[in-house]
Amino acid sequence: MRPKTFRGAVAVLLSLFLQCAPPASAEGLDPAAIAAFSQQMSTRYGFNAESLTATLAQAQRRDTILTTIAKPAEHKPWYVYRPIFMTAERIDAGVRFWTEHAAVLARAEQEYGVPASIIVAIIGVETFYGRNTGNFRVIEALGTLAFHYPPRATFFRSELENFFLLARDENLDALTPTGSYAGAMGLPQFMPSSFRNFAVDFDHDGHRDIWRNPDDAIGSVANYLKKHGWVARQAIVMPVMPGTANAALASDKLELKRTAAQFLAAGVRTFDPVDPELPAVLIAYESKEGAEYWLGFKNFYAITRYNRSPKYALAVAQLADAMVNKRRPAAAAKQP
Numbered sequence: 539m540r541p542k543t544f545r546g547a548v549a550v551l552l553s554l555f556l557q558c559a560p561p562a563s564a565e566g567l568d569p570a571a572i573a574a575f576s577q578q579m580s581t582r583y584g585f586n587a588e589s590l591t592a593t594l595a596q597a598q599r600r601d602t603i604l605t606t607i608a609k610p611a612e613h614k615p616w617y618v619y620r621p622i623f624m625t626a627e628r629i630d631a632g633v634r635f636w637t638e639h640a641a642v643l644a645r646a647e648q649e650y651g652v653p654a655s656i657i658v659a660i661i662g663v664e665t666f667y668g669r670n671t672g673n674f675r676v677i678e679a680l681g682t683l684a685f686h687y688p689p690r691a692t693f694f695r696s697e698l699e700n701f702f703l704l705a706r707d708e709n710l711d712a713l714t715p716t717g718s719y720a721g722a723m724g725l726p727q728f729m730p731s732s733f734r735n736f737a738v739d740f741d742h743d744g745h746r747d748i749w750r751n752p753d754d755a756i757g758s759v760a761n762y763l764k765k766h767g768w769v770a771r772q773a774i775v776m777p778v779m780p781g782t783a784n785a786a787l788a789s790d791k792l793e794l795k796r797t798a799a800q801f802l803a804a805g806v807r808t809f810d811p812v813d814p815e816l817p818a819v820l821i822a823y824e825s826k827e828g829a830e831y832w833l834g835f836k837n838f839y840a841i842t843r844y845n846r847s848p849k850y851a852l853a854v855a856q857l858a859d860a861m862v863n864k865r866r867p868a869a870a871a872k873q874p
Contacts, residue, residue, distance in 0.1 A: 565598065565599045566595060566597070566598060566599065567594060567595075567597055567598070567599055567681045567682070567685050567686070568599075568685045568686065569595075571684070571685035572591055572594045572595065572681075572685070573591060575590075575594070575684070575685075575695065575699075576588075576590040576591040576594065578699075579699065579702060583702075583703065585702065585706075590702070593677070593712055593713065594677070594681060596713060597675065597677045597678045597681045597713075598678055599678075599681070599682050599686055600674065600678055600679070600682045600719075602719070603674065603678075603679055603682045603683065603719045603720075604682065604683075604686065604687060606719045607683065607687065607690075607719060607720060612845075612847035612849055612850060614849075615824040616823040616824045616825060616830075616849055616852075617824060617825050617826050619849045619853065620849075620852075620853060620856070622853075623662070623663050623853045623856075623857055624853070624856060624857060628662055628666060628857065629857065629860045629861055629864055630864070631662070631666065631667055631669075632658050632659065632662045632667065632857065633861055633864050633865055635658055635661070635667040635752075636654060636655075636658050636861060636865065639752055639753070639756060640654075642741075642752070642753050642756050642757075643657060643658065643756055646740070646756050646757050646759075646760040647760070649757075649760070650757075650760035650761060650763070650764040650768070651764060651768060651769070651770025651771070652759075652760040652763045652764060652768050652770075653858070655858035655859070655861055655862050656763070656774075656841070656854065656855075657756055657759045657760055658861060659854045659855070659857040659858035659861065660726065660759050660844060660854055661725050661726055661755060661756075661759065662857055662861075663853055663854055663857060664722075664725070664726055664727040665724075665725050665726075667725070668725045668755075671716070671717065671718075671723075671724060671725060671727070671749070672717040672718035672719070672722065672723075672727075673716055674716060674717060674718065674719055674721075675713065675714075675715070675716055676701060676715045676716060676717045676721050676723060676730075677698075677701065677712055677713060677715075679717060679718065679719055679720060679721040680694055680697050680698040680701055680721040680730075681698060683720065683721070684697070684698045694720075694721070696731065697721055697729050697730050697731055698721075698730075700729075700730035700731040700733075700734055701721070701730035703730075703734060704730050704733050704734050707734070708745070708746065723748060723749065724747075724748030724749045724755060725748055725749070725752060725755035726748055726755045726758055726759045726762075728748055728758065728762075732762065733746070733748065733758075735765075736758060736761050736762040736765055737758040738754065738757045738758050738761050739757075740753045740754050740756060740757025740758070741753040741754060741757075746758070762843075762844065763837075763840050763841070763843075763844070766840045766843035766844075767836055767837075767839065767840045767843075768836075768837055768840045769836055769837060772816070772835065772836065772837055773812065773813070773816065773835050773837065774834070774835060774837040774838050774841070774855050775832050775833065775834045775835065775837075775838045775851070775852060775855050776808045776809070776810060776812060776832065776833045776835075777808065777809060777830070777831075777832055778806055778807065778808055778820070778830075778831040779807040779808065779809060780830075782805055782831075783801075783805075783806045783820060783822075783831035785822060785829065787801065787804055787806065787820050788820045788821060788822040788829075788831060789819055789820065789821070790821070790822075790848070791819075792819055792821075792834070792839060792842050792846070792848060793819060794817035794818060794819050794835075794836065794839055795817075795819075796817070796818060796819070797814060797815060797816060797817055797818060798812045798813060798814050798815070798816045798817075798818045798833065799814035799815065800818075801818055801820060801833060802814060806820065806831075806833070808833060812833065816835045816836070817835065817836055818833050818834065818835055819833070819834050819838075820832075820833055820834075821833075821834055821848045821852075823848075823849070823852065832852060834848070834851065838851050838852075838855070841854050841855070
């Protein structure tokens with residue numbers, strides 16, 4: 539409709555401008571914190587402080603990150619947390635990922651002793667096999683948490699430091715990589731320090747690419763678990779018979795201070811036989827009917843080095859088992 543007055547025309551133009559104009563720019567990172575960090579990187583590692591400051595000045599503080607980190611999924615009770623990952627869609631997608639990368643997974647299992655099912659399950663829990671690797675620029679996620687999240691500023695400042703080091707080592711533009719709200723990257727969601735210490739060039743092409751190369755992601759997950767104590771062909775976790783464990787025996791510190799034999803002596807019983815010499819920890823999980831108990835062993839502990847939550851570790855183990863069971867009928871059908 540054509541406006542009948544000049545004032546009406548101005549109103550229409552103003553309305554169109556407001557609809558088309560970009561939103562106001564987000565707040566930048568703390569300039570004083572940037573300056574101190576850049577100087578420290580210059581002193582410690584020989585970075586150009588001015589160049590680093592200019593790069594960080596292009597990053598924004600993301601308040602959505604601060605909101606999200608205050609309410610991680612691991613704070614949910616087990617009976618709410620588990621269904622997030624134990625879905626038919628995620629199991630089926632995992633089986634397809636396993637089939638597609640079977641040769642690489644078999645090589646990783648042979649080299650590191652970590653079952654293919656566990657490698658696939660971790661990638662499945664972390665990013666739905668690469669579907670959801672995160673849309674935050676890593677520099678902004680880490681900068682926001684390093685300079686604007688006091689409870690864990692020391693940790694994230696260290697990760698920001700490692701991020702610039704890996705960007706230099708791998709010849710990456712620090713403004714380009716994306717990841718989670720916490721700065722975790724690629725299919726396996728490695729933090730920068732984990733990338734520098736445990737990522738591997740599993741296809742030997744001269745690059746460690748966990749963003750676009752499933753081979754490198756698979757090898758890196760296996761290497762990470764191996765370096766954190768994974769023992770080939772050893773038990774991971776076992777359910778405990780109802781009524782044979784209690785809260786007094788359980789721990790949420792994930793410390794393997796007892797053996798399975800000590801738990802057995804205290805009356806704890808598992809459905810399957812357990813090596814009594816295995817170091818173990820009893821974990822309580824909240825179900826709708828009350829507490830359920832599981833015995834975790836060294837390999838369970840290794841998974842918790844990837845994510846400290848025992849809920850995470852049990853979700854990985856159960857997703858792995860579900861994929862193994864899903865593959866069995868197909869494997870049996872191929873037998874002559």
